[in-house]
Amino acid sequence: MKVAVLDVGKTNVKAVIVDAEERREIAVRARPNRVLTDGPYPHFDVDGIFTFFVQSLKELNAEFGFDAISITAHGAGGALLGADGLALPVLDYEFRYPAEIEAAYDEIRPGFSETFSPRLPGGLNLGAQLHYQKTLFPEAFENAQSIVTYPQYWGWRLTGVAAADVTSLGCHTDLWRPRQGSFSSLIESLGIAGKLAPVRKPSDLLGNVTEEVSAAIGLARSVPVYCGIHDSNASLLPHLGQYDAPFAVVSTGTWVVIFAVGGDLDHLDASRDTLANVDALGRAVPSARFMGGREFEMLTRGQGTATPEAIDRVVEQGILLTPSVVPGCGPYPDAKHRIVNAANGLNPDEVCVAASLYSALMTKACLDLTRAAGPVIVEGPFARNSLYTEALSKATGRQVVSVTSSTGTSVGAALLALGPSTSSSSRQGHAASFHRLPAEFQQYCAEWTFYAEAR
Template sequence: MSLPRQIAVIDIGKTNAKVVLIDSRTQHQLATRSTPNTVRRDGIYPHADVEMLWGFIIDSLKAFQAGHGVDGISITTHGATGALIAGDKLAMPVLDYEFDGPETTAAAYGNVRPDFAESLSPRLPNGLNLGAQVYWQSQAFAEDFSRVTAILTYPQYWALRLTGVLASETTSLGCHTDFWAPTHSSFSSMVRRLGWEKLFPDVRPAASVLGAVLPEVAAATGLAADTPVTCGIHDSNASLVPHLGAHKVPFTILSTGTWAIAMTVGGDTSHLDQSRDSLANVDALGSPVPTARFMGGREFDQLVGEISTPSGDDIRRVIEQDIRVQPTFTPGVGPFPHASGLWTKAREDLSAAERTAAASLYLALMTQACLELCGLGREIIIEGPLARNALFAQALAALTGVPVSTSGDATGTSLGASMLFGGGLHHGLAGVAVTPLDVAGFADYAQRWRAAIG
């Protein structure tokens, strides 16, 4: 099969969903459409509005086909989400991973989930372990679960709707689900213990083409009947795809969005701490990647409100007056899951620029803490929205002492997913080198931040 020229990427993040059209030769965006990814509160539990998303996907594909032409479709989504299938329909709604229902069966689940040494997947709150979600669903809705014929991770759910083909895939299975044993490249002992092996379709590479779009999809969008669709990939791992094989290992990719996720390719998994939200992801080639993360994008929005780019004077004032944000404002996740977030100066007394500066420094300090868990690479490449935050990148460069660059394309996730066509191995993208922050007192400021955590 020749490499498709114009690739539509379905990119479903936790906060927003988008469809992006990318030229595979130039790696440039040709068009993009987005919509908020809202959680529905009706029904038996909070769940993804998959029919709204499906309508958005179909409308976007139709518009792109009419305006530009679409030669292939790739898929990437956030993790910790799956679909329970009965035949060719959902057996139950797609559970929102922030819902606390799975906590009601936490004790029983703790008795069946695999050890961290096997899964490299820490026990996380609510439904952040997909295994905990499915276990709760199997107990709370036993009759509905008895009709389940397949368990799909989220990218592969959308692949099913597009192609009619069932598949499993390791980047999503390896995303703190408890379903996968990364060092053995096999399903975990829990899957066997619960008798769920038969519910997982055959594992396919993220870069494999599952098939062409269904006739009804072609009819609704105007796509050619033979338009190919890839198996799909977990979004943080999509950010790794442009860099695999392109840098000396170890190197760190910082994938940002709702989450800030540090992944050190070629790093050592032995320093991971399951009590501090560090784990191993699995890359598109099936290799374990030590990872640590926190909800950086969500915290930044919460802390700042109105974003205002800080001046040099704003930055100096924040450091001189010791205006700090201490972790954490999303309890239960990140490197300090039990800390209680606070400002050292009342937030309402600060200007928008001062809040932006303090929050940017906070994110850099939190990222450095993550790197102490997943390992610091020879270089750091920042992908996603935080690549546009100059102060964050400069502070991170000063804190780590290694070269830092920002992605030349803020849509690293979508671009990486588009590169699944052709096998997913490409030369790395040229980034923009970052000059370390050089402001008097920053090192002492960072030391006070660390000391205050205890």
């Protein structure tokens, strides 16, 4: 079965054709995800994205064809639907609210023991977005007929059917009880029980593409659309039927999200960006995260190569990049980023090496916080960084498997069209290689941890 996947990441937006049975991407169209600054607050260019999707699906259908559409999107997103479209623009979660609004939200949000959702900056808690919109735009909020989570907003654009899915609700929204699989007390505090769209499983059939959209794409027949899934959970889905617990999946992109399947919910630390996510089967999964892709880009600016000379100098001289490059999140949210032992400066290759090692050791800290055990599967851009995967394997003492498809989220989303089963007879990926890091790397890890924990 060929599935067209609409993949809405925070940094980039993609339309992908996936062979779902073979778990293989056939074709990809991509564009940057822009944030618009007109209107009442920074918001996503949803009309521009949808125009891109329709044109891409038209081209992909003409060349390859597809049998179904599935959707995956970043977390911390939702939409307020009115009678004729959006009641308010789709808010950018990085926008920061006035202090008095944040304080008022803190008064009503549930505790971590209820939601396993830490308090995050700006609108990274979807509940905080809804509170902000209700507080400053009460009339528009009141006129909203339905609240949908972000993957399902795109499903609504395709089918006209409003829904929410469990993985998006379970993604640090403050709106969900992961252990119980039910809404949190925040629903009543915000007074939105009557506005929430029906909750569906990601693999549920949402509906068929409307006649208008079908005509724009050039579809010769009705095409089903599946409900959709939070992007990091899409990355987790292909591995659920391939490994026995315990194991961990590291989903990399703008965010690096760690899923500790078989890990420990009871020892999660709300102050260090750990949380429970909800997988495609509705189960709570201990998780941790940091903004690793964004940090790597900020540090390297897309330059540099991990040459043997650069690796040797960085490790042997103990050149460290300490947390947190993006402050306020991750396992060291309050730590002030520094560059240690680099008085003579760093060339681009050395920055690339130090950034790769920083990312690996931040990932190890997240694995430790979730009490993860067993093999570690890395997917997304960092899976193609062989220095990162080798460093992660040596730092943790565990097998690290790289899955190097262009985007694991798209394959995971495509599997929704095959139904809730995730079983597979074969495993993808290859083990990390061991030939680049010098013997001093273990001492390097110890020094990095000392500086990280010293804040």
